[in-house]
Amino acid sequence: MLGQWPSGVCLVTTVGPHGMHGMTASSFSSVSLDPPMVSVCLGNHLPSRALLGDAGKFAISFLGKDQAHIGRRFAGQDRSVTDRFAGLDWTITPNGCPVLSEAVAWLDCTVAHAYPGGDHTIFVGEVTGAALPRVTAPLLFHSRNWVQLADPLPQTVTARLHGDGDCFEFSADSPPSPEVVRAARQSGVTVVGYVPDAFDPDRAGEVLAAVDALTALGCDEIGLAESPVTPASPLQVRRVLQDAVVRARPAVLRVRLSGDNRLALVNALVAMKSGVSHFDVVASGSGSSGLPLDDLLHLSRQLEVAGPPDLVQIRE
Structure with missing residues (x-):
C-alpha cells in the first residue's frame, strides 16, 4: 500500500x-x-x-x-x-x-x-x-x-517568427558585456541569448554551461537552437531540456527547431513535455528551414493545448 x-x-x-x-x-x-x-x-x-x-x-x-x-x-x-x-x-x-x-x-x-x-x-x-x-x-x-518526473503539457504555447519582435538577440558564442545587456533591458528590449547546435550529443556539457552563463548574464530568454545540418533526436532533446529548463530560471527557455527534420513535431512534443512553451517558428510556405507555424498550431490543437492570440496574429 x-x-x-x-x-x-x-x-x-x-x-x-x-x-x-x-x-x-x-x-x-x-x-x-x-x-x-x-x-x-x-x-x-x-x-x-x-x-x-x-x-x-x-x-x-x-x-x-x-x-x-x-x-x-x-x-x-x-x-x-x-x-x-x-x-x-x-x-x-x-x-x-x-x-x-x-x-x-x-x-x-x-x-x-x-x-x-x-x-x-x-x-x-x-x-x-x-x-x-x-x-x-x-x-x-x-x-x-x-x-523520473513525468512532466505535464503546458496550458498554452506561444511562438515568434525568427528575428521578429523588439528583441536584442545574440549567440552564446559571442555574448555582449553585462553593461550592454543591462542597457537593453532598461530600454524595454527583450534580451535573448541563443545556444547553437544545442542538441548535439557531443556538446551536452558545453550547452548546459552556456545556459548557466546566459542566465548569469541576465537574459530575459534563452533559446536552444537545433543544428540545421545535424537533426536532433527526441531522446537528446529530452536529455538537454530536462536540465536546461531548471538551469535557465528565472529566464524563459525557448526552442528553435528545424523544419527539415522529419521528427520536428515529435521534438516539439518532447519539448512541451519537458516544460517548454515558447517556440521560434517560420511562416508556412516561406521556404525557411525552421518549424512552420501551421505545424505547431496543428500539434497544439491535437494535444488540446491552447495557442494564445499571438499565434493567430502571426498566421494572419
Whole structure:
C-alpha cells in the first residue's frame, strides 16, 4: 500500500569504526526551517541504525534522475558490488561524513533526537551544512520502481517568427558585456541569448554551461537552437531540456527547431513535455528551414493545448 506513495531517493551516510557506511532511503523528510532540521527513518535491524546512533552524525545525498544505479547499489540490489563506495566520487563534509560529489544536493547533519518508531528509529538531524553540486531532475521511487518526473503539457504555447519582435538577440558564442545587456533591458528590449547546435550529443556539457552563463548574464530568454545540418533526436532533446529548463530560471527557455527534420513535431512534443512553451517558428510556405507555424498550431490543437492570440496574429 505505502509503495503507492512516490518519494525522492537519497543516500544516508555516516562513519563508524571500520570507515564509511551508507544506505539508500526514501523515508526522508524536512522537519523544521528554523533551526533547519530533517528526519530519516532507519530499520532497527539495519547496521546503519546502530552506526548512525553511535556516530551522532549523518549526511544526506539527494540522487538525480541519472543515478538509479547508485540507488540500487546502496540498496543492496547489485550483488556484484562488494564495496558500495568504490568507483564513485565522494566529498567529506565538515562533519566528517561522505557525500556523493555529483549529488543533486547534500546535507550535513548532527543527530538532535532519536525517537522510537515501531520497528524503526526516527532520527532527527540538525543541518549544519549544505550544498547544491549540480542542477538536474530528481530520481523518484514508486511501487518498487525507479522513475523520473513525468512532466505535464503546458496550458498554452506561444511562438515568434525568427528575428521578429523588439528583441536584442545574440549567440552564446559571442555574448555582449553585462553593461550592454543591462542597457537593453532598461530600454524595454527583450534580451535573448541563443545556444547553437544545442542538441548535439557531443556538446551536452558545453550547452548546459552556456545556459548557466546566459542566465548569469541576465537574459530575459534563452533559446536552444537545433543544428540545421545535424537533426536532433527526441531522446537528446529530452536529455538537454530536462536540465536546461531548471538551469535557465528565472529566464524563459525557448526552442528553435528545424523544419527539415522529419521528427520536428515529435521534438516539439518532447519539448512541451519537458516544460517548454515558447517556440521560434517560420511562416508556412516561406521556404525557411525552421518549424512552420501551421505545424505547431496543428500539434497544439491535437494535444488540446491552447495557442494564445499571438499565434493567430502571426498566421494572419
